[in-house]
Amino acid sequence: GDSVTQMEGPVTLSEEAFLTINCTYTATGYPSLFWYVQYPGEGLQLLLKATKADDKGSNKGFEATYRKETTSFHLEKGSVQVSDSAVYFCALSDRGRRALTFGSGTRLQVQP
Amino acid sequence: KAGVTQTPRYLIKTRGQQVTLSCSPISGHRSVSWYQQTPGQGLQFLFEYFSETQRNKGNFPGRFSGRQFSNSRSEMNVSTLELGDSALYLCASSLRGTPNYEQYFGPGTRLTVT
Numbered sequence: 001g002d003s004v005t006q007m008e009g010p011v012t013l014s015e016e017a018f019l020t021i022n023c024t025y026t027a028t029g030y031p032s033l034f035w036y037v038q039y040p041g042e043g044l045q046l047l048l049k050a051t052k053a054d055d056k057g058s059n060k061g062f063e064a065t066y067r068k069e070t071t072s073f074h075l076e077k078g079s080v081q082v083s084d085s086a087v088y089f090c091a092l093s094d095r096g097r098r099a100l101t102f103g104s105g106t107r108l109q110v111q112p
Numbered sequence: 113k114a115g116v117t118q119t120p121r122y123l124i125k126t127r128g129q130q131v132t133l134s135c136s137p138i139s140g141h142r143s144v145s146w147y148q149q150t151p152g153q154g155l156q157f158l159f160e161y162f163s164e165t166q167r168n169k170g171n172f173p174g175r176f177s178g179r180q181f182s183n184s185r186s187e188m189n190v191s192t193l194e195l196g197d198s199a200l201y202l203c204a205s206s207l208r209g210t211p212n213y214e215q216y217f218g219p220g221t222r223l224t225v226t
Contacts, residue, residue, distance in 0.1 A: 034214065043116075043202055043217040089155065098168050099145065100204075100215060102155040
């Protein structure tokens with residue numbers, strides 16, 4: 001079945017550092033890919049998405065590119081802020097099954 | 113436009129009891145999905161409802177059930193609660209007709225079973 005693998009956290013960075021959170025996936029067909037963010041005590045917020053190979057999703061300074069050849073969707077940000085501290089989830093949607101499959105989440109801690 | 117709302121936000125129940133959680137989707141969204149989030153198993157899909165019919169189901173026992181009303185609001189029921197049912201239950205709504213199938217999540221209901 002479909003699966004998503006994320007790098008384990010926590011990832012601890014200083015403010016203004018460069019962020020990369022790795023995400024790889026296994027899926028049949030051509031899934032859509034997503035990054036969601038969860039702040040403490042809250043639900044999930046859609047951060048960005050990509051629906052086909054080579055698409056780049058971007059939002060709030062975060063970017064991720066759908067790489068079919070490496071089955072990856074790594075999240076990047078050039079300069080993180082303390083307010084970016086949260087748990088980040090990579091996910092895919094199987095259009096046939098119409099359900100999201102999530103990775104295990106990566107906790108990001110940004111220190112001032 | 114108001115987001116997805118879930119009630120109640122917190123619940124404490126005893127083993128063997130049953131519980132009902134409620135979800136109101138974003139206006140115009142007719143698909144509602146439910147997910148369970150636990151530290152051990154992460155985020156797992158429970159089921160999806162569209163047009164008052166369950167369209168898709170995850171790998172959960174029959175104690176977990178749901179329904180959807182004509183106004184797209186959805187309820188989830190868990191019967192004969194077990195300690196392992198303690199989790200954050202998240203509801204998500206979407207426009208089912210879109211190929212991207214992006215889902216918008218509510219704040220969740222935190223269920224504690226004692």
